[in-house]
Amino acid sequence: MQFLNGITLLLVYQLVGEITVRLFALPIPGPVLGMVMLFATLAIRGGTPAAVDHASSTLLSHLSLLFVPAGVGMMAHFDRIAAEWLPITLTLFLSTIVTMVATAIVMQVTTRWLTGNARETQEADHD
Structure with a gap:
């Protein structure tokens, strides 16, 4: 239940x-x-x-079972994927690069923000 x-x-x-x-x-x-x-x-x-x-x-x-429909879809449309492999590959490559850069920027900003807050808290405790 x-x-x-x-x-x-x-x-x-x-x-x-x-x-x-x-x-x-x-x-x-x-x-x-x-x-x-x-x-x-x-x-x-x-x-x-x-x-x-x-x-x-x-x-x-059971997460692996959720990927079965995606795999079946790829096999069902394999001809189309094979015909358009270049745009698909470029899109995957560029989107991966953009995602990695965005993640790095967010991580740096968050780290600086958290480090700054920690420093301010320590300084306030010493006052």
Whole structure:
């Protein structure tokens, strides 16, 4: 029963995200917004309910099964992928580079921000 409660809660957040995106015509996927809402709720609560923890652990243990449809889709459209291999390869390569650069910048900014806050806290404690 705990799994059913947890998966229901996860699907409700996905549904709320989907409805919000369609209602306000937002340019992001509904499940992503639902995940952000779930994250905010869990951060505010300060922990994960047991039902959500159980459902998410179960889903993650079977994560490899979720890649089967993607693999089948690649095999079904192999001719198209083979015909357009150059744009696909360039897109994958460039998006990987952009993602790595963006991640490095965010990490540097966050590290400087956290280091600065830690330094200010230490200085305030010494005063």
